Amino acid sequence: MGTSCAVDAPSALSRIRESGLVGMGGAGYPTWKKLARDKGYSVVVANAAECEPLLEQNVARLETDSDRILSGLGIAMQIVGASRGIVAIKAKNTDALETLDASVRRFKDAQQDGTRLSVALLEDRYPVGDARAVVRDVLGSLIGPAAHTSSAGALVLNVETLLRIHEILVEGKPVATKDITVAGIIDGSGYERDTSLVLYDVPIGTTIRQVLRALHITPPRPDAQFLLGGPYMGDPAQLDDPVTGTSGGIMIAGPELQDRGPVGVIVCACGASRDRLAAIVDAQGARLAGTVNCKNVVTLPDGRLKCANPGVCPGQAQAVLSLRKQGATSLLISHCTDCTNTVMQIAPKLGMRVHHATDAYLRAGGERLIRAHREPRPADR
Numbered sequence: 001m002g003t004s005c006a007v008d009a010p011s012a013l014s015r016i017r018e019s020g021l022v023g024m025g026g027a028g029y030p031t032w033k034k035l036a037r038d039k040g041y042s043v044v045v046a047n048a049a050e051c052e053p054l055l056e057q058n059v060a061r062l063e064t065d066s067d068r069i070l071s072g073l074g075i076a077m078q079i080v081g082a083s084r085g086i087v088a089i090k091a092k093n094t095d096a097l098e099t100l101d102a103s104v105r106r107f108k109d110a111q112q113d114g115t116r117l118s119v120a121l122l123e124d125r126y127p128v129g130d131a132r133a134v135v136r137d138v139l140g141s142l143i144g145p146a147a148h149t150s151s152a153g154a155l156v157l158n159v160e161t162l163l164r165i166h167e168i169l170v171e172g173k174p175v176a177t178k179d180i181t182v183a184g185i186i187d188g189s190g191y192e193r194d195t196s197l198v199l200y201d202v203p204i205g206t207t208i209r210q211v212l213r214a215l216h217i218t219p220p221r222p223d224a225q226f227l228l229g230g231p232y233m234g235d236p237a238q239l240d241d242p243v244t245g246t247s248g249g250i251m252i253a254g255p256e257l258q259d260r261g262p263v264g265v266i267v268c269a270c271g272a273s274r275d276r277l278a279a280i281v282d283a284q285g286a287r288l289a290g291t292v293n294c295k296n297v298v299t300l301p302d303g304r305l306k307c308a309n310p311g312v313c314p315g316q317a318q319a320v321l322s323l324r325k326q327g328a329t330s331l332l333i334s335h336c337t338d339c340t341n342t343v344m345q346i347a348p349k350l351g352m353r354v355h356h357a358t359d360a361y362l363r364a365g366g367e368r369l370i371r372a373h374r375e376p377r378p379a380d381r
């Protein structure tokens, strides 16, 4: 393929609007609104960071469909009048990078209009895929918590959203399916227990129960818990809940570890919600000692929590000491990688046990818990 078709922007926008396409990275904002042309975008960033642990569907798509994703990127660039396109992806995804590099070369060979396409490499940490973190790490601009990425001249679109733009405008397909990862307790699937299964094009509306049955996954234990989405930001779900246009995955875990606490909770703007954290404390059979926000949390006028600088820890000692004073003997956190590291520098010295909201899912998926962050040793590669 190697290029994207020439598009008439108003008609492309109206077809995207009619398709009902929303951002497939999880936010669910109508894509046609993001593409509206009066924002002065100079660059479109294809977000392939996929920073949630266990999720693999975006990177898998790049390994198999990078031409179609770049086609969608080229179309988005034309619609908003941007001259640059950048694919942001973690450096660790070497297979996807190989395919992507070949596609970028084909795209460049085919385009004669001076557009520039490049690949930006990201670190392997959470939440490197947050749109503001992507703009900061790729373009060097930290924008405010309430600001739109357009204030940095950037439009950030998830790679699956770009694939669907290609499908709508080039292949004439409706938006009816979603790529997902199924991970955690997947006994009976025939795959290794710690493997994340990627499913392309699951019809939107298919229930978790139907997906598991189709995969021959053993009916989960009665105390299993489910998330639609990734371990950090997913929504607690039941077996008959449907996959939606923003579901990144189905996570299946066993019960939370019991810890009677009292438990102190620290809320992260980019992690599990306050309600989900309270539910985990309940499931632990614990008493809640107190709840505080990470120092970087900013509450917007509409009540949403945003991080002042996603993934860059402002120090957690104050929050941990405050909860200790309130009687907490354990902590439940939903922190980014960097802040979790900081919590681990102080909480154990105070004799506190530390739980992370993602623990049950990462244990079930055979992944390392979110604790101290370090670069992989050569033996881990």
Ligand code: SF4
Pocket (backbone or CB within 6 Å): 127, 267, 268, 269, 270, 271, 294, 295, 296, 297, 306, 307, 308, 309, 310, 311, 312, 313, 314, 334, 335, 336, 337, 339
């Ligand atoms: S700095 Fe705080 S609010 Fe921001 S991502 Fe890390 S834990 Fe979350």
